[in-house]
Amino acid sequence: MTETKPRLRAAPLWTTSGPWLNTPKGEPLAxxxxxxxxxVALGFQMLCPGCVGHALPQLARVRRAFHPARVAVVGLHTVFEHHAANTPETLAAFAHEYRLDFPIGIDATDPRGGRTPVTMAAYAMQGTPTLLLIDAEGRLRRQNFGHVEDIAxxxxxxxxxxxxxxxPAGPSDVAASAAAHGRCAIP
Incomplete structure (x- = not known):
């Protein structure tokens, strides 16, 4: 695991291609x-064992644990290898099968023909999975290549x-979160 503690700086913009998964009408999310x-954003590839076994399930747990009005969970499919196998159609099927219900954008390919996607290069990601924590002001607060323990x-x-x-989450937040995730909560 390699962690980078960045200075407080604005998080680089995401550059994606094609429609997003799990957004209204596939609209991009900025x-x-x-x-x-x-x-809480995750740079991932569907053929990355660490992403499939650890990072994506963790992202789903984060989505269930925090109220969406306070914490946004986003996936960024950052393909730097096996391009032919990582098509948008394959990603859509993968997201459906793994029940990934958070927004997922497809990182744009390098317009100069390089193998590192645009957003991955903007964040200087070392590979996948890469966790990004961005504060409410839009500043990159943590970037981590590899697994981070759930409690931390x-x-x-x-x-x-x-x-x-x-x-802290109040009763209406708990009920709204429970309803959004198919659970019943005591009002």
Whole structure:
């Protein structure tokens, strides 16, 4: 595991191609659209064992654990190898089969023909999985290549939510979150 503690700087923009998965009408999702929320983004590939076995299930757990008004969860499919096998159609089938219900953008290929996608290069990602934590002001607060333990990640997200002025989840938040995830909560 390699962790980079970046200076507080604006997170680079995402450059994606094609329609997004799990957004209305496949509309792209920009960082500016998420301002005011903590963003947990994951650079992944569907043929990456660490992504499939650890990072994507963790991202799904983060989505269930935090209220979407405070924490946005986003996947960035950053393909730097096996391009022929990683088509948008294959990604859509993969997301369906693995029940990935958070927005997923496809990182744009390098217009100069390089093998590193545009967003992956903008963040200087070393590979996949790469976790990105972006605060409510749009600043990159953590970038991590490899696995992060759930408890450490949850604590860091909670601190960023609190820093942004987020209060602990109240009863209406709990009920809304439960309903969104097919559970019943005591009002």
């Amino acid at each position: 960082l500016a659209d998420l301002r005011g929320r903590v963003v 990640l949850g604590a860091e997200i909670a601190l960023l939510v609190a820093e942004a002025g987020g209060a």
